[in-house]
Structure formats: C-alpha cells, structure tokens
Amino acid sequence: MVMITEYYYFLFSPAVYRRIFTIILIASIAEGQLQLNDLKQKFSITTSASLLPGLLETGEACTCAVFMSGQFKKGSNDQPSGYPALVQETDIHFPCTSTGTKMCVNKCLETIVKHLPNSPAIICGTIDRDCHRERAYLFVKNCDAKSWINSNLSAGREYCCKTGSPVSCLERLT
Known part of the structure; x- marks a missing residue:
C-alpha cells in the first residue's frame, strides 16, 4: 500500500492533489456527509458565502x-x-x-x-x-x-x- 501511494505521488503534481481534495470536499459537503462546522473545527478555517459560493444555498434537489x-x-x-x-x-x-x-x-x-x-x-x-x-x-x-x-x-x-x-x-x- 505504501509503495502504491508513493508511486501515485510521483504521477500527480501538488496542484492535482489540491483539485482532487477540493472535489471530494465539495461532494462530501453537497451529500451532507460533512458539515461546515466540522470543517471549521478540524482545519481552523473561517468561511463565508463568498468563499464557498452556492454551497450554503438550499433549494430543490437534483x-x-x-x-x-x-x-x-x-x-x-x-x-x-x-x-x-x-x-x-x-x-x-x-x-x-x-x-x-x-x-x-x-x-x-x-x-x-x-x-x-x-x-x-x-x-x-x-x-x-x-x-x-x-x-x-x-x-x-x-x-x-x-x-x-x-x-x-x-x-x-x-x-x-x-x-x-x-x-x-x-x-x-x-
């Protein structure tokens, strides 16, 4: 498992990892698996509607x-x-x-x-x-x-x- 992780590390640049993490993060928030308050506590971040546009809005489902x-x-x-x-x-x-x-x-x-x-x-x-x-x-x-x-x-x-x-x-x- 470590070898696979190290192998993939060389395949992707840090920018790609950031994008993958962002996509997983947005999908998790959208599906309700993560709450914004959980993220604030774990990562000590401040959020506003301008930082995460559209994620705080609710409407009809897909x-x-x-x-x-x-x-x-x-x-x-x-x-x-x-x-x-x-x-x-x-x-x-x-x-x-x-x-x-x-x-x-x-x-x-x-x-x-x-x-x-x-x-x-x-x-x-x-x-x-x-x-x-x-x-x-x-x-x-x-x-x-x-x-x-x-x-x-x-x-x-x-x-x-x-x-x-x-x-x-x-x-x-x-």
Whole structure:
C-alpha cells in the first residue's frame, strides 16, 4: 500500500492533489456527509458565502428527466414540449452553480446507465405516443431552476415504439 501511494505521488503534481481534495470536499459537503462546522473545527478555517459560493444555498434537489428528440428542437434554448418519458427526483442537493449542475448530471447518469439494457421497453412503455428513430436526451433541474437544462447527452441509439412496445426501426410505422 505504501509503495502504491508513493508511486501515485510521483504521477500527480501538488496542484492535482489540491483539485482532487477540493472535489471530494465539495461532494462530501453537497451529500451532507460533512458539515461546515466540522470543517471549521478540524482545519481552523473561517468561511463565508463568498468563499464557498452556492454551497450554503438550499433549494430543490437534483431532478433528472429524459425527453425524446421529437419533443425539442436541437440547439435551441426552448424548453421541451410535453411530459418527459422518465423523471427521477433525487434527494441530493448539489451546489447552485454550474459545477453543481454537472454533479447533478453525473448523478443522473449513474442511475440511467444501470437501465440502458432495458431502455427500449422502458421508454416505449412510458411515452404516450408512437415514435420512429427518436433519441432519448438527458435534461436536469438543479436547485430552484425553473426550466430544464439540456445536458446534450444521449444514449446514442434510436428508439422506435408502436402502441407502447419497442419495434425494429427498419419497420415503417403505419
């Protein structure tokens, strides 16, 4: 174990270690594992809202949604139309910053990846219409966001659904 630690010590510069520590620290605070008062006591630091922007704010927890490509215009800032194919509200509060939004996206990806093998049946069973060659895109809401934020992430596959069931995309919907 000591050799591994020493080996990694030479791979990373001190700046990289500081970044890794900062990321772990922010994630721990965001997940509620560490309290700000604990940090003050352990490290004798003073904090203010300007030192840790967004971490002291509370709002709605991270919410994930999957919208089909037929529900929004790619490259536009317009909100998707209709209801999402899937919605998951997490109980985790991330910082109200762009970094917090990225953390929210990553949390959503952790959940979605587990269900990718069954995604055609899940998607087709939840949308209220037929679809042909549509992609599923991840959108998130973090903090008190009033609108969905497009992550521009897709599973990379096209979905074809007819009457709530997946069909081959080679078949034409009639």
